[in-house]
Amino acid sequence: CPFCFHLSSPFHLPHSSHSKFKQSLHLLTAIMATPIKVAVTQAEPVYLDLASSIKKAIGLIAEAAGNGAKLIAFSECWLPGYPAWIWARSVDFELQTRYIYNALPVDSEAMGLVKAAAKEHSIAVVLGFAEQSPSHSVYISQAIISPQGDLLMHRRKVKPTHMERTIFGDGTGADLNNVVEVDFGPEHGKIKVGCLACWEHTQPLLKYNSISQGETIHISMWPPIDPTTGVNHPGLWSMTAEGSQNLSQTYAIESTAYVLHCTSVCTQKGIEVLQTQKGLACFQPGGGHSCVIGPDGRRLTEPLGDGSPATEGIVYADLDLTKVVATRGFIDIVGHYSRPDLLWLGVDREPKKNVIESRPKPQEKEDREEVV
Template sequence: MACHGQQLHSQRLIRCDTMIDSSTQDSPMAKLGIASKDTRHQVRVAVTQAEPRWLDLQGSIDKTCALIVEAAKGGAELLAFPECWITGYPAWIWARPVDTDLASRYIKNSMRADGPEMARIQQCAADNDMTVVLGFSENFHNTLYISQAIIDSDGKLLALRRKIKATHMERTIFGDASGDALTSVVDTRVGRVGALSCWEHIQPLLKYYLYSHREQIHVAAWPPLHPYKDEKELWSMSREGARALSQTYAIESQAFVLHATSIISEQGISLMNTERGAVMSTPGGGSSAIFGPDGRILTEDIPQCEEGILYATLDLDEILRCKSFVDVCGHYSRPDMLWLGVDREVKKHVQ
């Protein structure tokens, strides 16, 4: 879908509601003769598709809290945000390798994990009884990391993880994580929740490590994703390629996957001067979706230039039904032949 010249409808919060119900006659689970769902195991989740407040930390916090409030009104118990939602994905890195002015501004507007801005989001989560998985550019003593925070519905910060390896041009401004980044799956009020960013969903060993921690709900955080155009670009960087990675993650993990993307407008393109960039050079990029543990897409798309919130009510027993067929860290594995070694130690610069 082309959307050149269109304005993003920032006030229109679309509610796309889906109920995954294994008891319906047309359900793939029902066709297999599997019993109906247990309604005690339902969780209502939401995924944002919105434009960040580019290079504006305080504006980003305001918009984050507004979306938490809106999702709570929609009955959501968990809300997922995209990669670098705060303070927006630095799209200019794909247009030119060096821009010290924008990089300096980006550092100033990136969020500290222990700062007042994070505390405000935690309080908003608690006030709205919302579990939040937040993608943000983390400022740690003026070194930046692509980070994700998992905040429980009481406002407690349960996990702070960093992308283990910044992708390609991201390395011009972001650092790499250490062993503490492997704390990526935690118990929340709504179940076991985990998260990865963008092309971490291409990392087989990292994915398998998360699978071993038995996620029920996984947040796949992505930047704006545009439709594939031609052979001059990588299909794996497109909307279609990234969705395939999130969908594959759902199939392999037997977890629900919340595929969260942001969007970029003409204003964002102009601000970061990305008109001639390899990616994010045209308006759009919205591709948010929710996948079931067998890979089914559970939501209807929001147009890629429009802001909105996707909702789905999940039956966590669907995970058990899928795992009865395949469990790559259980009955469908061969640890006597193949296994994964992990080093969780945090490597310090000075010892």
Template sequence: MKNSLKIASPQMQTIQACARANKIAVSMGFAENDNNSLYIAQLLLGPDGAILVHRRKMKPTHMERTVFGDASGHCFTSVASLPLMEGDDPVRVGALSCWEHIQPLLKFATLSQGEDIHVAAWPSLTPHSGDGPDMWSMSNEGCMSLSRTYAIEASCFVLHCTAVISDKCVQANGSAAGVLFSAPGGGSSAIFGPDGRLLTQLLGETEEGIIYANLDFDAIMRAKMFADCTGHYSRPDLMFLTVQRQLKSVVRTIEGQDAKLDEVTAGATN
């Protein structure tokens, strides 16, 4: 909990200052501490350091639920516009975390916000063992398939971002004898085009590094000419999604006529 990041903190201000000083946008995933409740969170910072998106994972997966809480409806707003070069149109950038990429409704709510670039944030992902008890869907092959599928479904570029863990991390987590996070490595970051093609070379799974790709945004137009699942390739007259975007509070104040009615009822009871 002490290593988790608070939004209003000197540490966050340092990250914002770095983005501003280098004139770069930053998408990052982190464990968020909100008054000592923990959430799996993602931020999108603009090149001026401003927070453009702050969202939380809608439903932590499996063992994550012993530590992290659920998001509220305001976290459906997960896409924002980012400036590129002067004179160019801004691009729409969004993000989801880990196995949120198997949630069809959540994916649809996200890609319907018009993403050009999607950040798919993942933990350390290792190759499947073959005949072992580990799930193929949680392997680097399985999770990369989910990111690639998102690129095709959304007709957008996908930044498939994975963590690399060290032996020190494995020992600290006590996970050496487990199925997940049991060995150093786990890196398999990649960039996919709007038609699902791989645009980058894979690094070694224990290698930390930065991967680069030139993004031709005309490729989005070419992909959407064939299928735009929230545009010409949709049937909202037959199928549509309803989303509640409100932030749900644990305290709701009753005012106006309802409050007066409560007072009258209380007086009659007394």
């Protein structure tokens, strides 16, 4: 037995305990060595129509599960679609109001339908959506739903990017909890899954906080993204298809986790709804560049169909989780490849409320009663 040297006298385990230990180790190894199939959507929502988008999402969930996937990922604000008009004009009262009405409340019948679909098909769902709060503010939000249909995590994008701030509010300290353990049953066991949205992948401290939570699978959510048009491209290269994939690949290298790079599609119909013909985003049909990235940063999947970014579908990949462990033998930036005695990250996970009730301390209350 390869463990006999380590378990020899004076630290010898009883034979029964030794056998149980070996059995547990073999079971863990078998679970890790069993590839888990994941699905990454590259699809167009029904823009500004929550009910129809929910129906389409449920169809994609069923399709992915039918093809053997145990987890499906959706893109940033897939419900009810990314508001790309913000990159064409700074104010659009009509579309913004319509957007708020079609944003998804977390505690709602619509969210219940997504949870029910996850449970029915025994598949984990990582959902990107625009969240409507009780006061009608909207947030760029993410949810992880278990194969049992439970909402394991809900978070908001900590800081919306540039023009996104004309519509969306900020997250809080509670949204730094962006990794959860998902139970995939006896075949795959429990796996840590996390997510960030779009340009959150440019923020070193936010990424380090995410990586420190030990995720094995990371979902990198993006809106429809257009390819660069060359060195004279009017926008930022980091906002193009090539730039965003570069950020996701960098995250994979830094985290040594599998990254599901998920983008959505905007067809001519979507362009007409969003009125983005003259904007920096969604000005032409396309946007779809979904892929799966390995824990060493390499792209593992090919583009859908003929490679056209307007192609809708689902990207599939089988993830060998032992490769995560192997890669972390070289790079573990929150473990052996770190120097917390020199550099460390401080985190405040407490949400800050708008209204805080001030109650008198017991002694103050007694003093007031005596005065009366």
